[in-house]
Amino acid sequence: xxxxxxxxxxxxxxxxxxxxxxxxxxxxxxxxxxxxxxxxxxxxxxxxxxxxxxxxxxxxxxxxxxxxxxxxxxxxxxxxxxxxxxxxxxxxxxxxxxxxxxxxxxxxxxxxxxxxxxxxxxxxxxxxxxxxxxxxxxxxxxxxxxxxxxxxxxxxxxxxxxxxxxxxxxxxxxxxxxxxxxxxxxxxxxxxxxxxxxxxxxxxxxxxxxxxxxxxxxxxxxxxxxxxxxxxxxxxxxxxxxxxxxxxxxxxxxxxxxxxxxxxxxxxxxxxxxxxxxxxxxxxxxxxxxxxxxxxxxxxxxxxxxxxxxxxxxxxxxxxxxxxxxxxxxxxxxxxxxxxxxxxxxxxxxxxxxxxxxxxxxxxxxxxxxxxxxxxxxxxxxxxxxxxxxxxxxxxxxxxxxxxxxxxxxxxxxxxxxxxxxxxxxxxxxxxxxxxxxxxxxxxxxxxxxxxxxxxxxxxxxxxxxxxxxxxxxxxxxxxxxxxxxxxxxxxxxxxxxxxxxxxxxxxxxxxxxxxxxxxxxxxxxxxxxxxxxxxxxxxxxxx
Numbered sequence: 001x002x003x004x005x006x007x008x009x010x011x012x013x014x015x016x017x018x019x020x021x022x023x024x025x026x027x028x029x030x031x032x033x034x035x036x037x038x039x040x041x042x043x044x045x046x047x048x049x050x051x052x053x054x055x056x057x058x059x060x061x062x063x064x065x066x067x068x069x070x071x072x073x074x075x076x077x078x079x080x081x082x083x084x085x086x087x088x089x090x091x092x093x094x095x096x097x098x099x100x101x102x103x104x105x106x107x108x109x110x111x112x113x114x115x116x117x118x119x120x121x122x123x124x125x126x127x128x129x130x131x132x133x134x135x136x137x138x139x140x141x142x143x144x145x146x147x148x149x150x151x152x153x154x155x156x157x158x159x160x161x162x163x164x165x166x167x168x169x170x171x172x173x174x175x176x177x178x179x180x181x182x183x184x185x186x187x188x189x190x191x192x193x194x195x196x197x198x199x200x201x202x203x204x205x206x207x208x209x210x211x212x213x214x215x216x217x218x219x220x221x222x223x224x225x226x227x228x229x230x231x232x233x234x235x236x237x238x239x240x241x242x243x244x245x246x247x248x249x250x251x252x253x254x255x256x257x258x259x260x261x262x263x264x265x266x267x268x269x270x271x272x273x274x275x276x277x278x279x280x281x282x283x284x285x286x287x288x289x290x291x292x293x294x295x296x297x298x299x300x301x302x303x304x305x306x307x308x309x310x311x312x313x314x315x316x317x318x319x320x321x322x323x324x325x326x327x328x329x330x331x332x333x334x335x336x337x338x339x340x341x342x343x344x345x346x347x348x349x350x351x352x353x354x355x356x357x358x359x360x361x362x363x364x365x366x367x368x369x370x371x372x373x374x375x376x377x378x379x380x381x382x383x384x385x386x387x388x389x390x391x392x393x394x395x396x397x398x399x400x401x402x403x404x405x406x407x408x409x410x411x412x413x414x415x416x417x418x419x420x421x422x423x424x425x426x427x428x429x430x431x432x433x434x435x436x437x438x439x440x441x442x443x444x445x446x447x448x449x450x451x452x453x454x455x456x457x458x459x460x461x462x463x464x465x466x467x468x469x470x471x472x473x474x475x476x477x478x479x480x481x482x483x484x485x486x487x488x489x490x491x492x493x494x495x496x497x498x499x500x501x502x503x504x505x506x507x508x509x510x511x512x513x514x515x516x517x518x519x520x521x522x523x524x525x526x527x528x529x530x531x532x533x534x535x536x537x538x539x540x541x542x543x544x
Contacts, residue, residue, distance in 0.1 A: 147261020
């Protein structure tokens with residue numbers, strides 16, 4: 001965890017969440033799945049005027065009604081109560097009644113007409129011999145309202161098939177204009193400004209649109225576990241609020257900079273000025289965007305005005321970028337560290353050193369004989385594995401620990417900021433893409449072993465966030481490393497399958513099969529990592 005003293009903004013406690021439940025009523029239409037949506041009142045306290053799925057808060061009566069509801073094996077009390085709340089809300093708001101008679105028939109129009117929407121719900125159903133069909137209501141997703149909002153809910157998004165023969169009728173108090181709509185059509189209308197929806201509704205429809213039929217949705221939900229869980233975070237992008245789920249690139253950065261969810265961080269990639277991430281960590285992105293560098297190479301400054309700064313990865317020899325980096329440090333750069341010797345990382349080291357009156361030492365590992373000519377690099381001093389670099393000033397200490405992590409390059413280093421649980425990963429872990437492992441300087445076995453080392457470092461040193469040389473900050477450090485390793489091994493399995501399918505094939509043949517999910521324009525680059533996989537596979541088979 002980052003030190004509270006280093007957070008950029010005073011923290012405030014997010015509003016408490018309230019339990020609620022929402023249900024997506026589905027039917028199979030002529031052109032695919034349709035979902036029942038309704039427009040909220042323009043005076044509603046939450047999401048006024050938005051098109052939503054029926055739902056609302058869970059109350060004590062919902063739990064008390066469990067005895068009058070049908071339950072699936074594996075449907076625990078919490079899920080049952082949530083399903084009952086969703087059934088009640090869909091009836092009160094839209095007159096849809098998910099309840100059965102003893103003979104299995106769903107409630108009829110006569111049953112619906114006989115039940116008062118304003119009176120206690122469960123007792124009226126029992127009086128008519130109806131059992132709530134909670135066993136037909138499945139959990140699709142779990143949303144927790146964003147931390148920045150004043151009213152927050154902890155709400156499962158449930159799914160159920162619309163009972164045949166029933167027609168939705170809005171209460172015209174909380175809900176209006178019920179409409180059946182294909183998820184893709186709802187999304188298109190929203191984009192056109194004709195069908196306002198809030199973030200969780202949009203993201204739910206984005207996933208729902210890929211199902212071909214209601215049966216496929218219900219089958220996917222059979223595990224009793226949500227297909228996804230999310231508490232979104234928001235920031236400013238291009239002058240507008242933008243929200244993100246956990247799997248999206250900016251999420252980790254927002255968790256680091258704004259852990260309490262305040263909307264104060266700007267995500268636009270800026271090369272003209274540094275971006276503060278903590279009081280003691282700044283990022284300045286070099287103006288070298290491209291297919292291999294993403295938005296550009298991230299240079300980092302660690303430290304503060306009292307301790308001075310360590311510059312990590314000064315980037316290419318770009319005088320304007322280096323001037324900005326020097327100015328951001330107030331000229332007080334104590335050390336310059338290069339994670340590795342590739343031309344978008346280390347060439348700026350000597351010119352940056354020349355800007356500083358104190359001539360700070362350039363640290364790192366010298367390029368190996370296997371490095372390409374453009375990656376030649378000789379530091380003033382080679383860093384030892386586990387060596388500590390320390391800055392102190394006015395009672396604060398900032399300690400970087402160097403970890404030798406070969407794989408992407410033979411001389412690759414990662415750096416751990418001990419006091420704040422941060423990992424500066426260079427090119428070993430990136431945000432938005434996987435790194436290229438380019439033999440002979442790159443080695444796939446070494447790369448995977450270095451991932452294991454980083455996982456161990458995250459576990460033992462309390463590392464929560466990864467600051468890559470390209471892209472936004474990554475959160476959930478151990479899970480990120482695990483996903484990256486799983487991806488590489490999955491790719492290796494595809495490489496092996498391609499080699500077995502075409503034992504006499506060329507690298508061009510194998511890349512087309514093993515990287516069939518990558519645009520062909522990227523195959524020449526992918527072929528370098530493919531070669532690294534091939535070399536590893538052959539070594540494991542005893543056939544180097």
